[in-house]
Amino acid sequence: MRITANRPGRPCWVEQGSADPQAAQAFYGELFGWRAAPDPRPEAGGYTVMLLGDDPVAGITPLVAPGQPTVWTVSIASADADATAATATAAGARVLMAPAEVLELGRFAVLADPAGAVFSVWQARAFQGAAVYDQPGAAGWIELATRDVAGALAFYPELFGWSVSPGESYTQWGLDGTDFGGVLDMGEQFPADLPPYWMPYFAAADVDLAAERAVGLGAEAVLPPTDVPDGPRLAVLKDPLGAVFGLYLADTAG
Known part of the structure; x- marks a missing residue:
């Protein structure tokens, strides 16, 4: 699916945010066929947009502080990053990075929901975000892992207007009749000291083949390719730098 303008929410x-951006670019370049397009301006801080063909699909950036883990962060479109941050704070979130301009590209803020899961909001100007979605090599699903599912189901719909579609073991988020993500209860299978987190899933034409390729490139299979009841075939991996991401069979999410 091609994206020309991102609807708020x-x-x-x-x-x-990577401890070794060059290694991350090499890994995902081999796995998904991404091409690196670094921003040469000093004020960009080493930010690199990853392209699928000529389409931007993801970013890779150096860590902003020593000791930070390498992680994926998801961004949600906002018509007003300052207003979204204020609404989130009033609902119990913390502002980790106050709304700020990103060159001519847009305005963003980094927030932690009331349970501590980190996400960003993006108010687009010159840069809308991903140009393609839900096709092989591009993101197409986001998932929140949290120990406070009830709190998440109250917080995010209030903040972004998301719909909630509960299932027997998995609840999905949506907007305008289309689901794009879900929330997973962090049960006993998760380490007790692991904080809640957001994770992207990338579409693959063949999940088994993509997962095998990722492992061959140095990733760890957290969840081997699995058929989900009433859902797509998927896998969860940890890249060589420790960032967790998912794969799912293209055109089956939602």
């Missing part, structure tokens, strides 16, 4: 971008 929808996922619009994913980026990795």
